[in-house]
Amino acid sequence: MNTKVYPLQFEPILKDRIWGGEKLKTILNKPIVSEITGESWELSTVEGDVSVIANGELKGKSLTELIDQAPNEILGTAVYKRFGNQFPLLFKYLDAREDLSIQVHPNDKLAKERHNSFGKTEMWYVMQADDDARIIVGFKEDSSREEYLKHLNDKTLVSILDDVKAKAGDVFFLETGTVHAIGAGLVVAEIQQTSDITYRLYDFDRKDAQGNTRELHVDLALDAINYNKVDTHKKYETTPNTSNVIVDCPYFTTNIIPLDGKIDGNKNGDTFTVYMCIEGSFEIRYENVNYMYRKGDTVLIPADMRSYVLEGSASILEVYIS
Structure with missing residues (x-):
């Protein structure tokens, strides 16, 4: 590609x-x-x-x-x-x-x-x-x-x-x-x-x-x-700016990120990641481009996107396969 x-x-x-x-x-x-x-x-x-x-x-x-x-x-x-x-x-x-x-x-x-x-x-x-x-x-x-x-x-x-x-x-x-x-x-x-x-x-x-x-x-x-x-x-934790595990099963892992500020996203190429914005709004900054998301948006991060930044005030579900 x-x-x-x-x-x-x-x-x-x-x-x-x-x-x-x-x-x-x-x-x-x-x-x-x-x-x-x-x-x-x-x-x-x-x-x-x-x-x-x-x-x-x-x-x-x-x-x-x-x-x-x-x-x-x-x-x-x-x-x-x-x-x-x-x-x-x-x-x-x-x-x-x-x-x-x-x-x-x-x-x-x-x-x-x-x-x-x-x-x-x-x-x-x-x-x-x-x-x-x-x-x-x-x-x-x-x-x-x-x-x-x-x-x-x-x-x-x-x-x-x-x-x-x-x-x-x-x-x-x-x-x-x-x-x-x-x-x-x-x-x-x-x-x-x-x-x-x-x-x-x-x-x-x-x-x-x-x-x-x-x-x-x-x-x-x-x-x-x-x-x-x-x-x-x-039951699950809600520590800010951290991926808090909700479900970890053989089929998928789902975390919740209470985002308040910014965090780095780093991947090793093993799996895609999906973010679902369940409250608030945030942006993903990747290769000097900002991508904006609000409540109700869903975004697929391809596995080959190795490094990016999440910034905003939002609650986000983070899903991938372990």
Whole structure:
């Protein structure tokens, strides 16, 4: 690739959802045009939803095209060795005006066998929460397939699921197999494996504008569910101008940087880094050029960008693969 790397932003891929609203516009400045926009896919190589570069010399080029041309420079040598030309993560912002469906994601083994896909380990960072906002994360107590099916058939599934109040700054880490649902009144940043495989268990008997209920995947989900109680709520430090670890798992590492001033970014070429601005604004200074970001922006730092400076007053999620 002849063009030098630089911080890359992408056109948001906006998704209307039955449960979506308008906060992605009012809070995160996304160019939505409907009243039910539920998701902004910030960085994706999911088939049919591949991100396109929005800035600089590479504007208009797709992320997959760029990786094909320069995999080591974009992904990093270690990431390329492990994943080949696949971009292994998917980044989103979500606005839940209503409750999402109760769902579960398969692990790598099951997803590979059934869908030739990665599994879907994910995390949520709560950016905004209404006073009564809640989420569902796993079972209240250890359960079983039999108990689960009985409550599902009786339409009392919610009674055995863990219902947790959520507030801004909360982080929930969901390993595959965890039954979950984002509740009404939440805006979250979501970081996950590259996968769009979701098994929907229950959708509160909702109907769309055409009067149709959404498809459920009850049988597929049975072997995917972890029926044991799980601890998903992550505690973390917020030391200023430091990368404070929130989640460190085999699929991704996520830190939070409470930026107040400036810090140096240094990389060894092993992995890309992604920054999601969750509050405030900041700039990245690279090769005497300043790149500006505000709340709701997501930026990909190619692995070959070895040295740069972050400066501003912001809270930033920093994501890479260890």
